[in-house]
Amino acid sequence: MIPQTFEYTAPVTLSGALEMIASGERKLLAGGQSLIPLMKLRLAAPDEVVDLGRIADLDAIAELDGALRIGAMATHRAIETSPAIRGYCPLLAETAGQIGDMQVRNMGTIGGSIAHADPAADYPAALMALEARVHLVSKRGERTLLYSDFLLDAFTTALDPDEMVREIELPLEGSSEGYRYEKVPHPASGFAVVGVAVRVQARGGRITRARIAVNGMGPRAFRDRGVEELLEEGTPIVRAVAGLGAGQEANSDTYASGDYRRHLARVHAARALETAVARAS
Amino acid sequence: VGGAALYYALQDLKAKIKKFGAMLLHSDAVTLAGGVCTDERTGESVPFAQIAGAAYTAKQLPPDTEPGLVATRFWEPPNFTFPFGAHVVVSEVDRDTGQIEIHRYVAVDDCGKIINPLLVAGQVHGGVAQGLGQALWEQAIYDDAGQLVTGELTDYAIAKASSMPWIESSHTETPSPVNPLGVKGVGEAGTIGCSPALVNSVVDALSPLGVRHIDMPLTPEKVWKLIQQGGRA
Numbered sequence: 001m002i003p004q005t006f007e008y009t010a011p012v013t014l015s016g017a018l019e020m021i022a023s024g025e026r027k028l029l030a031g032g033q034s035l036i037p038l039m040k041l042r043l044a045a046p047d048e049v050v051d052l053g054r055i056a057d058l059d060a061i062a063e064l065d066g067a068l069r070i071g072a073m074a075t076h077r078a079i080e081t082s083p084a085i086r087g088y089c090p091l092l093a094e095t096a097g098q099i100g101d102m103q104v105r106n107m108g109t110i111g112g113s114i115a116h117a118d119p120a121a122d123y124p125a126a127l128m129a130l131e132a133r134v135h136l137v138s139k140r141g142e143r144t145l146l147y148s149d150f151l152l153d154a155f156t157t158a159l160d161p162d163e164m165v166r167e168i169e170l171p172l173e174g175s176s177e178g179y180r181y182e183k184v185p186h187p188a189s190g191f192a193v194v195g196v197a198v199r200v201q202a203r204g205g206r207i208t209r210a211r212i213a214v215n216g217m218g219p220r221a222f223r224d225r226g227v228e229e230l231l232e233e234g235t236p237i238v239r240a241v242a243g244l245g246a247g248q249e250a251n252s253d254t255y256a257s258g259d260y261r262r263h264l265a266r267v268h269a270a271r272a273l274e275t276a277v278a279r280a281s
Numbered sequence: 282v283g284g285a286a287l288y289y290a291l292q293d294l295k296a297k298i299k300k301f302g303a304m305l306l307h308s309d310a311v312t313l314a315g316g317v318c319t320d321e322r323t324g325e326s327v328p329f330a331q332i333a334g335a336a337y338t339a340k341q342l343p344p345d346t347e348p349g350l351v352a353t354r355f356w357e358p359p360n361f362t363f364p365f366g367a368h369v370v371v372s373e374v375d376r377d378t379g380q381i382e383i384h385r386y387v388a389v390d391d392c393g394k395i396i397n398p399l400l401v402a403g404q405v406h407g408g409v410a411q412g413l414g415q416a417l418w419e420q421a422i423y424d425d426a427g428q429l430v431t432g433e434l435t436d437y438a439i440a441k442a443s444s445m446p447w448i449e450s451s452h453t454e455t456p457s458p459v460n461p462l463g464v465k466g467v468g469e470a471g472t473i474g475c476s477p478a479l480v481n482s483v484v485d486a487l488s489p490l491g492v493r494h495i496d497m498p499l500t501p502e503k504v505w506k507l508i509q510q511g512g513r514a
Contacts, residue, residue: 260502
């Protein structure tokens with residue numbers, strides 16, 4: 001439980017941090033709720049750790065030009081409780097509130113979480129359902145990706161070695177929208193065995209627009225456009241979700257088999273949709 | 282066993298304290314209460330600190346009495362004690378997921394004479410937490426290479442405060458005849474009562490499907506599969 005020796009630096013400016021990661025392989029510390037345990041187990045043994053926690057304004061949350069902008073170093077707790085996020089993107093606030101426990105939410109950050117890309121993390125489904133964009137920055141410049149293009153596979157993102165996540169951008173949810181993040185937490189770790197994020201617009205109980213995404217089930221979170229279309233065509237919820245994640249790989253571990261995970265995704269998708277429709281009306 | 286040995290040792294000490302008290306009060310009838318020895322006739326008293334001082338400075342000693350206030354007793358109980366109790370669990374199984382929810386937990390235990398009620402409640406609560414862990418979550422799983430894969434608390438689930446039901450705990454007090462205090466053990470009451478009560482309640486819930494037995498721990502997937510197979514394990 002003692003990590004290998006490493007160098008620690010804590011730059012106070014973004015340009016200082018980018019300079020450091022441009023000049024060699026360094027691990028970024030953005031809350032440390034995954035990296036530190038991995039280092040203590042010696043599953044990760046970086047020579048140099050660059051702490052982003054002292055850079056001003058990297059945790060800002062603001063509504064700007066019809067979008068919500070969340071700094072990479074915003075903590076889960078800040079996202080859970082931010083009036084702007086609760087007002088404009090309540091799905092993300094609801095998701096953040098189900099991450100780990102209070103201690104984890106006070107330390108862990110959204111940028112750290114999505115860059116780590118743990119398949120059992122809670123943000124990916126919500127970010128896909130919200131059609132989020134990720135702003136990446138390096139010494140070379142900036143670029144913006146859809147979150148669904150940013151996330152490649154388990155623990156794998158489109159980040160280049162000299163790049164970091166600066167900001168997450170979310171289009172504002174309509175106030176008439178219903179939403180829900182339904183999660184099955186692992187009884188020991190609290191990570192998502194399966195998590196389903198949904199957004200709907202509905203008129204008189206009938207869904208007119210649907211977004212549905214799943215994390216925890218497989219190596220990579222996914223959005224299911226086929227199910228969305230069935231729902232938008234008026235297919236009853238239980239029938240529409242019957243094929244959710246059919247073509248997707250599902251993880252098996254000591255707690256839950258792939259088949260059970262797929263089943264749970266469908267059960268909780270139906271429950272999430274029912275809650276979301278009730279909230280939309 | 283320890284409690285009874287302590288009890289007998291304290292009886293010896295009380296007698297010795299009274300001897301010193303009687304000596305200091307020049308009396309032959311003293312009582313010991315509230316940290317003082319009191320002469321029954323005059324009402325005059327001498328505090329424990331003064332008695333202890335006299336016992337250790339030993340300038341003067343009561344007849345046939347050694348200095349100091351130390352007593353040692355060994356004690357072998359004539360028989361075991363037999364604590365008993367009943368734990369009742371009301372649970373509900375989610376048909377779609379196999380998830381178990383505990384609606385009510387009632388524990389009535391008899392550990393004989395209760396000396397410290399807070400300690401007894403803590404023992405029952407802690408025991409139930411361990412029993413729940415065994416019944417619902419705890420599992421040492423090894424891979425084919427013999428490596429323990431549930432070796433961290435991120436894989437090996439134990440009861441957390443947030444996963445515990447409200448425990449309605451009460452007691453009957455039937456003193457044990459085999460020791461002078463009438464006490465019995467309580468440390469394992471919860472662990473012994475909880476697991477079978479919980480498993481039986483789930484088996485009862487699934488009995489219309491023909492379920493008669495489920496191996497612990499009752500993980501949701503295991504329960505869900507049983508439901509899928511109409512109770513055929």
